[in-house]
């Protein structure tokens with residue numbers, strides 16, 4: 453026997469690696485479940501119980517025999533999924549209860565309930581969670597995750613070629629990735645460095661630069677300072693034109709980054725999936741260190 457496919461890494465539903473066998477069932481295939489199992493069930497539950505029998509058949513066939521954990525994928529010809537299959541499809545787009553609670557809580561603009569941070573003892577004001585050095589450090593993991601999601605999506609853009617971590621000649625630095633072709637934002641080839649900034653990171657812009665600006669413009673000016681820092685670091689040193697990508701932990705984009713994403717929206721297939729995956733990744737990361 454052979455199963456249909458095996459996946460390792462983030463797309464694996466069980467642990468780091470697992471394998472799948474796909475069955476498409478006629479919605480009116482004869483029920484194989486015994487009548488007593490269906491006793492007292494309402495119609496929808498009855499149908500699920502009937503489908504789960506086909507799932508059990510698959511488990512009986514493969515489980516314990518495959519080299520890696522086995523997952524049956526069952527879809528009816530009409531597109532109805534078994535509970536397991538629904539979980540497999542939903543994994544990348546589903547938030548846990550804690551993540552949903554966090555996402556709702558942050559919209560109230562209230563900090564966690566404790567006036568003092570229970571990790572560092574500092575004042576637990578709005579945004580402290582993003583900056584506290586004693587919380588679980590997900591910064592590198594978050595950066596790598598968003599980068600990986602971007603790289604994977606950009607690789608699917610037609611007439612485009614992508615290299616990760618190109619060297620900045622004569623230095624020990626590398627940018628995150630370089631793209632040539634349709635997905636390049638500047639000319640035929642350009643390279644990118646991604647930074648995710650806490651929305652409440654301290655303003656580095658001088659007060660006079662912010663004079664008279666309304667709140668939103670002030671915020672953009674503050675973020676653009678981080679962009680200038682990136683330009684100072686890389687521009688004129690990279691082999692190909694440099695583009696800084698700056699996203700706040702809450703998903704706000706600098707003007708440059710917004711233009712870059714607009715360009716990618718035109719060339720990346722399933723761009724909506726990309727933007728959703730990034731949004732959910734950002735929420736998950738912040739939920740991981742938020743203290744209610």
Ligand SMILES: [Zn+2]
Pocket residue numbers: 569570571572573574580584585586587
């Ligand atoms: Zn703290």
